[in-house]
Amino acid sequence: xxxxxxxxxxxxxxxxxxxxxxxxxxxxxxxxxxxxxxxxxxxxxxxxxxxxxxxxxxxxxxxxxxxxxxxxxxxxxxxxxxxxxxxxxxxxxxxxxxxxxxxxxxxxxxxxxxxxxxxxxxxxxxxxxxxxxxxxxxxxxxxxxxxxxxxxxxxxxxxxxxxxxxxxxxxxxxxxxxxxxxxxxxxxxxxxxxxxxxxxxxxxxxxxxxxxxxxxxxxxxxxxxxxxxxxxxxxxxxxxxxxxxxxxxxxxxxxxxxxxxxxxxxxxxxxxxxxxxxxxxxxxxxxxxxxxxxxxxxxxxxxxxxxxxxxxxxxxxxxxxxxxxxxxxxxxxxxxxxxxxxxxxxxxxxxxxxxxxxxxxxxxxxxxxxxxxxxxxxxxxxxxxxxxxxxxxxxxxxxxxxxxxxxxxxxxxxxxxxxxxxxxxxxxxxxxxxxxxxxxxxxxxxxxxxxxxxxxxxxxxxxxxxxxxxxxxxxxxxxxxxxxxxxxxxxxxxxxxxxxx
RNA sequence: GGGGCGUUAGCUCAGGAGGUAGAGCAACGGCCUUUUAAGCCGUGGGUCACAGGUUCGAAUCCUGUACGCCUCACCA
Numbered sequence: 001x002x003x004x005x006x007x008x009x010x011x012x013x014x015x016x017x018x019x020x021x022x023x024x025x026x027x028x029x030x031x032x033x034x035x036x037x038x039x040x041x042x043x044x045x046x047x048x049x050x051x052x053x054x055x056x057x058x059x060x061x062x063x064x065x066x067x068x069x070x071x072x073x074x075x076x077x078x079x080x081x082x083x084x085x086x087x088x089x090x091x092x093x094x095x096x097x098x099x100x101x102x103x104x105x106x107x108x109x110x111x112x113x114x115x116x117x118x119x120x121x122x123x124x125x126x127x128x129x130x131x132x133x134x135x136x137x138x139x140x141x142x143x144x145x146x147x148x149x150x151x152x153x154x155x156x157x158x159x160x161x162x163x164x165x166x167x168x169x170x171x172x173x174x175x176x177x178x179x180x181x182x183x184x185x186x187x188x189x190x191x192x193x194x195x196x197x198x199x200x201x202x203x204x205x206x207x208x209x210x211x212x213x214x215x216x217x218x219x220x221x222x223x224x225x226x227x228x229x230x231x232x233x234x235x236x237x238x239x240x241x242x243x244x245x246x247x248x249x250x251x252x253x254x255x256x257x258x259x260x261x262x263x264x265x266x267x268x269x270x271x272x273x274x275x276x277x278x279x280x281x282x283x284x285x286x287x288x289x290x291x292x293x294x295x296x297x298x299x300x301x302x303x304x305x306x307x308x309x310x311x312x313x314x315x316x317x318x319x320x321x322x323x324x325x326x327x328x329x330x331x332x333x334x335x336x337x338x339x340x341x342x343x344x345x346x347x348x349x350x351x352x353x354x355x356x357x358x359x360x361x362x363x364x365x366x367x368x369x370x371x372x373x374x375x376x377x378x379x380x381x382x383x384x385x386x387x388x389x390x391x392x393x394x395x396x397x398x399x400x401x402x403x404x405x406x407x408x409x410x411x412x413x414x415x416x417x418x419x420x421x422x423x424x425x426x427x428x429x430x431x432x433x434x435x436x437x438x439x440x441x442x443x444x445x446x447x448x449x450x451x452x453x454x455x456x457x458x459x460x461x462x463x464x465x466x467x468x469x470x471x472x473x474x475x476x477x478x479x480x481x482x483x484x485x486x487x488x489x490x491x492x493x494x495x496x497x498x499x500x501x
Numbered sequence: 502g503g504g505g506c507g508u509u510a511g512c513u514c515a516g517g518a519g520g521u522a523g524a525g526c527a528a529c530g531g532c533c534u535u536u537u538a539a540g541c542c543g544u545g546g547g548u549c550a551c552a553g554g555u556u557c558g559a560a561u562c563c564u565g566u567a568c569g570c571c572u573c574a575c576c577a
Contacts, residue, residue, distance in 0.1 A: 074534035145512040
């Protein structure tokens with residue numbers, strides 16, 4: 001801590017002591033207000049100067065002092081309720097001496113209540129003429145600069161509270177996030193879905209291919225995994241007769257951090273019986289349109305350098321997409337090429353991607369898709385029919401058993417959702433798990449674990465079911481035009497600071 | 502984990518051919534009863550991220566470390 005910082009703190013502590021000497025209660029228990037600042041703006045924002053003169057409007061409200069403009073015997077100050085700002089005007093000849101003394105001891109950042117009548121200044125600004133001032137809490141540390149705010153990204157994430165105090169846009173992002181979740185929940189509830197909570201700590205990490213976090217339960221003396229997906233539990237509930245279930249909650253994956261990945265992230269995952277993945281394509285499209293209508297009021301919005309239009313959806317099979325977006329010299333690939341390793345090898349050579357002889361045709365096709373197509377999918381695009389090796393929990397296509405009924409939704413070059421017709425044949429599921437185990441033994445750390453109880457559940461019979469997961473953080477990125485996932489997570493994971501000072 | 506870039510006052514930023522640091526805001530002391538980036542006069546405030554090295558001399562050059570950002574890999 002620098003000596004300046006200490007000095008600023010000392011000055012504020014001294015003022016706080018002086019306030020107490022004046023008989024001010026330093027930490028009052030509550031404050032009864034007549035309106036929040038936002039309510040004052042809403043209700044009286046349209047009133048003219050004359051209306052205030054003819055019909056006196058008294059208010060009692062509170063907020064944090066954001067700025068003080070002092071004239072000796074009078075002062076203007078701006079207070080904020082976290083969302084909106086309101087100016088008050090305090091004059092020496094209107095309040096009593098003690099109140100004015102108290103005001104003079106108040107710093108930017110302190111939390112105060114004011115009571116008085118509303119008027120408009122000669123520049124037309126809605127203002128409270130203060131008659132009573134209430135001290136509510138002390139701010140001992142200086143706030144960041146008033147017009148640049150706080151821009152240091154590290155500080156903004158580590159001290160999100162400060163970020164919220166001085167950067168109103170941050171508040172808006174998280175309000176939008178809340179509205180997105182609310183509207184998704186409404187969408188599902190209106191369609192008879194039941195919200196459930198399934199375990200976050202799993203003895204077997206299943207439902208996705210990802211590396212888990214490991215923790216330990218002392219009493220049971222067992223290792224547990226933070227869940228990588230709720231999928232297998234939600235499907236157990238479908239077996240139990242909960243035909244439409246959903247969960248909105250965190251998943252944890254022990255993998256890289258980037259502008260699109262945080263180790264803990266929020267998914268809405270939902271399952272509906274007697275449906276297949278085609279039903280969910282329509283369902284998803286409808287959901288995104290509704291969320292946009294409710295949250296943004298429009299279906300077109302900017303995302304970075306792109307303009308996204310939620311009225312323009314496209315559906316392509318994974319292989320069609322590779323063909324469509326293939327822009328290398330020579331002929332485009334043909335549909336049959338993806339089953340022929342030699343042809344695939346040629347495609348890898350043409351596109352300059354490193355070819356791995358040991359991978360299956362399906363995996364290679366998946367790699368081609370990621371390399372050639374993914375980043376180009378700006379308007380909403382549903383990519384369907386995935387190679388079976390990539391999808392151990394989805395149902396095979398009837399006419400093409402090495403592909404499964406699965407789709408992913410891409411918007412703005414990001415994978416937003418993942419859905420499939422759920423595999424409900426317990427014998428097939430067991431085979432798939434065994435297949436994954438082989439991959440695990442071969443060194444694939446992300447291969448799926450065997451889950452005997454899940455097989456057992458399927459043995460009781462699961463109706464034909466379709467399920468989907470949507471990444472809430474990424475949807476929020478889209479709807480708030482945020483280029484980093486950390487902008488839409490209040491407290492993103494950062495390495496703890498080491499004290500070097 | 503690899504590569505690139507960054508870290509200077511509480512905040513936002515200048516500066517830097519090597520000669521011990523500047524501005525605005527914030528703070529402090531004055532003046533000021535309709536300002537709103539209020540204004541005017543004055544004052545204080547820095548181990549230039551940390552640790553080494555080169556040098557007569559390092560904020561500046563070199564090396565390492567920490568943290569962050571971007572990017573690649575892995576993934577959603």
